[in-house]
Amino acid sequence: MEVAIQKDTKQSILDIAEDLLHQKGYNAFSYKDIAVALGIKNASIHYYFPSKEDLGEAVVLYAFEKLKKLQEKAQAKNLSPPEELDFFLSIYQHYLEKKLKIGLIGTLAVNFAAIPEKMQIAGQKITQTCIAWLQSILEKGRASQTLRFEGDSFAQALLILASLEGALQIARLTDNQHFYQIVGQLRNSLILSITI
Amino acid sequence: MEVAIQKDTKQSILDIAEDLLHQKGYNAFSYKDIAVALGIKNASIHYYFPSKEDLGEAVVLYAFEKLKKLQEKAQAKNLSPPEELDFFLSIYQHYLEKKLKIGLIGTLAVNFAAIPEKMQIAGQKITQTCIAWLQSILEKGRASQTLRFEGDSFAQALLILASLEGALQIARLTDNQHFYQIVGQLRNSLILSITI
DNA sequence: GTCTATAGCAGGATAGAC
DNA sequence: GTCTATCCTGCTATAGAC
Numbered sequence: 001m002e003v004a005i006q007k008d009t010k011q012s013i014l015d016i017a018e019d020l021l022h023q024k025g026y027n028a029f030s031y032k033d034i035a036v037a038l039g040i041k042n043a044s045i046h047y048y049f050p051s052k053e054d055l056g057e058a059v060v061l062y063a064f065e066k067l068k069k070l071q072e073k074a075q076a077k078n079l080s081p082p083e084e085l086d087f088f089l090s091i092y093q094h095y096l097e098k099k100l101k102i103g104l105i106g107t108l109a110v111n112f113a114a115i116p117e118k119m120q121i122a123g124q125k126i127t128q129t130c131i132a133w134l135q136s137i138l139e140k141g142r143a144s145q146t147l148r149f150e151g152d153s154f155a156q157a158l159l160i161l162a163s164l165e166g167a168l169q170i171a172r173l174t175d176n177q178h179f180y181q182i183v184g185q186l187r188n189s190l191i192l193s194i195t196i
Numbered sequence: 197m198e199v200a201i202q203k204d205t206k207q208s209i210l211d212i213a214e215d216l217l218h219q220k221g222y223n224a225f226s227y228k229d230i231a232v233a234l235g236i237k238n239a240s241i242h243y244y245f246p247s248k249e250d251l252g253e254a255v256v257l258y259a260f261e262k263l264k265k266l267q268e269k270a271q272a273k274n275l276s277p278p279e280e281l282d283f284f285l286s287i288y289q290h291y292l293e294k295k296l297k298i299g300l301i302g303t304l305a306v307n308f309a310a311i312p313e314k315m316q317i318a319g320q321k322i323t324q325t326c327i328a329w330l331q332s333i334l335e336k337g338r339a340s341q342t343l344r345f346e347g348d349s350f351a352q353a354l355l356i357l358a359s360l361e362g363a364l365q366i367a368r369l370t371d372n373q374h375f376y377q378i379v380g381q382l383r384n385s386l387i388l389s390i391t392i
Numbered sequence: 393g394t395c396t397a398t399a400g401c402a403g404g405a406t407a408g409a410c
Numbered sequence: 411g412t413c414t415a416t417c418c419t420g421c422t423a424t425a426g427a428c
Contacts, residue, residue, distance in 0.1 A: 009411085027223045028310035030403055044412050046405065102306050109365030110298050110306040114224035120369075127369045151384055155377040159359055162366055162378050166358025169305035173316075173323045181351040182358050188347055189385070205393085226421060240394050242423065 010048045012038055017059045023100040025107050026056055026115045053116040060122035063104050067091075067126060071133055081141030082191045088134060089183055092164045096179050101172040105130070106165045131157050141190075148192045160186060206244045208234055213255045219296040222252055222307045222315070249312040256318035259300055263287075263322060267329055277337030278387045284330060285379055288360045292375050297368040301326070302361045327353050337386075344388045356382060 007015075016037050020029035031042035031052070049055035074087045095103055108115065108123035115123075134157035141147025149156045163186055171179035203211075212233045216225035227238035227248070245251035270283045291299055304311065304319035311319075330353035337343025345352045359382055367375035 024309045025221060025223065025307050027221065028307060031405090032403075040411095041413060042404085043406085043414080047411060050405085052404065100309070105369060106302060106362070106365050107306050109368045110303050111221050111224060112298075112368050113296070114220045124369050127366060131370075151381060152377070155381040158363070158366060158374050158378045159381045162362025163355055163359045164362065165365055166302070166360065166362035167354070169302050169361055170323060170354060170358050172305045172308050173301060173320050178354050181348070182354045185347060185351040185355045227423090228421075236393095237395060238422085239396080239424085243393065246423085248422065 009038070009040070009044070013045055013048055013055070014059055014062050017055055018063060019099060021056075021059055021107055022095065022102050022104065026111050026119070053118065056116055057118040057122060060104070060108070060119050060126065064122060064126050064129070067129060071129070081137055081144060081146045084137045085134075085141070085147065085190065086187075088137065089164070089187070092168060093179075093183070095168055096171060096176060101168050101176075103165045103168050105161070106169060127161075130161050134160050146192055147190050149190060160190075205234070205236070205240075209241055209244055209251070210255060210258050213251055214259060215295060217252075217255055217303055218291065218298050218300065221303055222311045249314065252312055253314040253318060256300070256304070256315050256322065260318060260322050260325070263325060267325070277333055277340060277342045280333045281330075281337070281343065281386065282383075284333065285360070285383070288364060289375075289379070291364055292367060292372060297364050297372075299361045299364050301357070302365060323357075326357050330356050342388055343386050345386060356386075 013034055016034050017029070020033055023029070031045050034045055035042040045055070049058060070087075070091065074084055077083075077087075079087060092103060095101065105123065105127050108119065112120060112123075131154070135153050138147060138149060138153040138156055142149070142153065163182060167179045167182040170182070171177075209230055212230050213225070216229055219225070227241050230241055231238040241251070245254060266283075266287065270280055273279075273283075275283060288299060291297065301319065301323050304315065308316060308319075327350070331349050334343060334345060334349040334352055338345070338349065359378060363375045363378040366378070367373075
């Protein structure tokens with residue numbers, strides 16, 4: 001069984017569309033953008049995704065699957081709560097560095113009134129999954145006395161997620177360095193054990 | 197000097213465009229949206245704002261002026277640091293309740309690659325003004341021992357601003373209640389004196 | 393200042409050849 | 411599966427009457 005040298009077209013479309021969704025938002029990217037990036041014609045994209053709504057939904061579901069796989073991966077590693085928190089933070093750091101500086105929740109929320117309903121629903125599921133994941137990390141950290149926070153773990157999970165989405169946006173408007181400062185401030189307030 | 201019963205048209209256009217920018221993002225709203233909301237024809241809007249870029253820039257500058265007036269108003273009141281912080285938080289609460297759930301920084305950042313350069317620059321100025329304002333509140337609070345936080349006041353200001361922008365977005369995707377939970381968690385960590 | 397009419401363009405989408 | 415060609419729609423923008 002050989003490794004395919006060329007990613008199959010449908011997969012490539014999803015990857016590019018996902019990048020564009022982060023970069024420009026749902027309304028600002030077009031089939032043509034994808035076609036140009038892929039070196040095909042935009043009619044070909046309609047073969048895989050008949051309408052833009054189909055594509056939009058597929059992209060968010062695809063991102064959802066990736067998120068769940070990351071979560072499984074983290075759990076398989078049996079990380080300490082601070083390590084698992086850093087794993088989560090690294091997802092956002094990845095957005096900053098490789099992709100183009102906006103989280104999925106942010107892009108979906110900002111254009112919420114202008115995206116198809118199925119994207120809205122998928123976006124809600126992703127958000128809930130992130131919140132639940134963070135909450136579980138916080139609970140484990142509190143029980144093992146490796147993470148410190150006051151009050152409700154759910155509210156603290158919301159605060160962390162909100163900070164990360166906002167951090168990417170501030171970074172895009174001003175300076176990437178600001179993202180790292182926000183994450184540093186967050187980590188300092190949360191992590192008890194001396195980890196760099 | 198009588199109060200004008202009907203706001204002048206240019207002002208109304210700005211107000212509606214600002215709402216739409218928060219609601220749908222720059223690319224997703226059209227001259228027609230404004231025209232319908234105002235009961236005029238879209239050609240009339242071009243009389244006041246020849247191009248959409250002009251309108252977009254004017255909206256952000258308008259928001260910038262309002263922000264600065266709010267800041268002056270807060271300073272004229274001689275508020276305590278916790279009160280001034282709550283004043284700032286109330287701006288975001290206002291977005292949640294009256295406007296449609298997204299901050300200006302968020303909408304500009306998400307659509308950054310798709311907005312005219314003048315809007316980008318104006319958005320950067322607004323962001324810097326917010327950061328500086330928050331930082332000044334934090335510094336005063338630390339000096340008077342009414343606000344508690346660790347580390348750099350600039351980084352903490354960034355964290356607060358990011359949290360608020362993100363909080364609106366999570367609220368839009370899930371539940372308004374989540375906004376209040378995030379703000380509550382933030383306030384609990386910051387405010388030392390017993391205020392409800 | 394506001395209107396009607398229309399130009400010009402771009403994006404989503406479909407039909408049909410290959 | 412990918413192409414060319416084309417349709418339709420919606421948007422920005424302009425010209426010119428009133």
